[in-house]
Amino acid sequence: MTGFARTDGSGGAYRWTWELRSVNGKGLDVRLRLPPGFEQLEAMSRERIGAALVRGNIQATLTMQHQAGAGCVKVNEEVLAEMIAAMERIGKKISAAPPTLDGILALRGVLETVDEADDEAGRTAMMARILTDLDAAVAGLVADRRREGRAIGAVLSSRLDEMARLAHAAETSPARTPEAIRTRLAEQIAALTATSTGLDPDRLHQEAVIIATRADIREELDRLAAHNEAARGMLAEDGPIGRRMDFLAQEFNREVNTLCAKSNDRGLTSIGLELKALVDQFREQVQNLE
Numbered sequence: 575m576t577g578f579a580r581t582d583g584s585g586g587a588y589r590w591t592w593e594l595r596s597v598n599g600k601g602l603d604v605r606l607r608l609p610p611g612f613e614q615l616e617a618m619s620r621e622r623i624g625a626a627l628v629r630g631n632i633q634a635t636l637t638m639q640h641q642a643g644a645g646c647v648k649v650n651e652e653v654l655a656e657m658i659a660a661m662e663r664i665g666k667k668i669s670a671a672p673p674t675l676d677g678i679l680a681l682r683g684v685l686e687t688v689d690e691a692d693d694e695a696g697r698t699a700m701m702a703r704i705l706t707d708l709d710a711a712v713a714g715l716v717a718d719r720r721r722e723g724r725a726i727g728a729v730l731s732s733r734l735d736e737m738a739r740l741a742h743a744a745e746t747s748p749a750r751t752p753e754a755i756r757t758r759l760a761e762q763i764a765a766l767t768a769t770s771t772g773l774d775p776d777r778l779h780q781e782a783v784i785i786a787t788r789a790d791i792r793e794e795l796d797r798l799a800a801h802n803e804a805a806r807g808m809l810a811e812d813g814p815i816g817r818r819m820d821f822l823a824q825e826f827n828r829e830v831n832t833l834c835a836k837s838n839d840r841g842l843t844s845i846g847l848e849l850k851a852l853v854d855q856f857r858e859q860v861q862n863l864e
Contacts, residue, residue, distance in 0.1 A: 576722060576862070579714030583707040585700045589639045592704075592711040594623075596719060598861055599631040607635040615701060619708055626712045628814040629864045630719075634711075636704070657681055719864060726862050727809050730819075733856045734802050737826070737849060741798050744791065744833070744845045791842070794833045798849075801826050816863035823857040 577596040582589070604623050606616055615636070623632060661673055805822055808815040830853050834846035 577715045577718035579711045579718060581707045581711040581714065583703055584641070585703045586696055587641050588700065589641055590704055590707070591637045591639075592708050593635045593637075594711050594715045595633045596627075596630045596715055599629055600861075602627055602629055602632070604632045604634065607633070609636060609638045612636065612638065612701075612704075615704065618705055622705065622708055623712055626716055627864065629816050632715075634708070636708075653681075654678070723863060726859055729859055730805070730856060731809060733852055733859070734805055737798065737852050737856075738802055740845050740849045740852070741795055741802070744842060744849075745795055747839070747842055747845065791833050791836050794829045794836070797829045798826070798833075801829070814864045816860065819860045819863055820857070823853065823860050826853045826856065 576598065577594075579592075579594045581592045583592075584590070602624060604620055606619055608615055608619075619634060619636075623634060657678060665672070801822055805819065808819055808822070827850070830846060830849045834843060834850065837843045837846055
């Protein structure tokens with residue numbers, strides 16, 4: 575869920591830049607940095623980011639730069655009206671040539687340079703352009719995260735292949751054959767009866783049956799196969815799967831732990847430990863998915 579995106583824009587007397595950075599996170603945590611005077615963008619910015627992303631720690635920074643010399647010239651109608659009224663009053667009292675247009679416009683306050691953002695309509699338009707550029711930055715971040723997701727998906731797929739191979743090795747292990755189980759139990763019973771003469775053979779037989787039943791890993795292997803198939807289905811989806819895959823990784827871990835606990839053969843235990851190492855690697859990579 576790591577990624578980076580940047581967009582630049584301009585309008586009126588300003589230039590701006592959006593920078594978005596993303597790192598791993600169990601949920602969605604958006605941290606916004608907005609310059610003074612642009613706090614009104616916070617709610618709308620969070621809404622846009624939240625609509626596109628589900629997981630990750632997101633840092634979104636907006637920087638604004640005032641462009642020197644930018645702006646437009648406007649006539650201050652109120653000052654102009656006051657100036658004309660004053661000239662008319664003065665003209666009635668003294669004899670003087672009528673004022674010229676360039677002379678009137680040269681008076682202080684009649685013409686003024688204003689930023690587009692100082693006008694309410696202009697500021698609203700500029701805010702809309704800033705949000706449009708944020709949408710472009712979010713789209714770039716999503717694309718960057720998708721590229722990483724495809725790479726992680728390939729890694730997860732290889733881990734699933736390895737888990738399937740090891741599960742098959744456990745399935746076909748000679749230690750799981752009834753003959754092997756009977757041999758191990760017979761050896762254990764013989765060792766017990768050799769050290770004590772007070773043991774009931776019938777009771778030992780019953781306990782042996784119970785031990786053999788509990789040592790069967792058929793159910794764990796079936797569940798591992800089902801989880802493997804479910805994980806491959808999720809990887810083929812086009813959308814957020816991180817949380818569901820995280821839960822599935824926990825289920826993988828549970829079944830492998832049970833398999834190791836049930837194993838009474840060194841070969842099966844070795845397979846179980848390899849599976850556990852793979853599941854741990856799988857879980858670590860899943861944390862990088864959205």
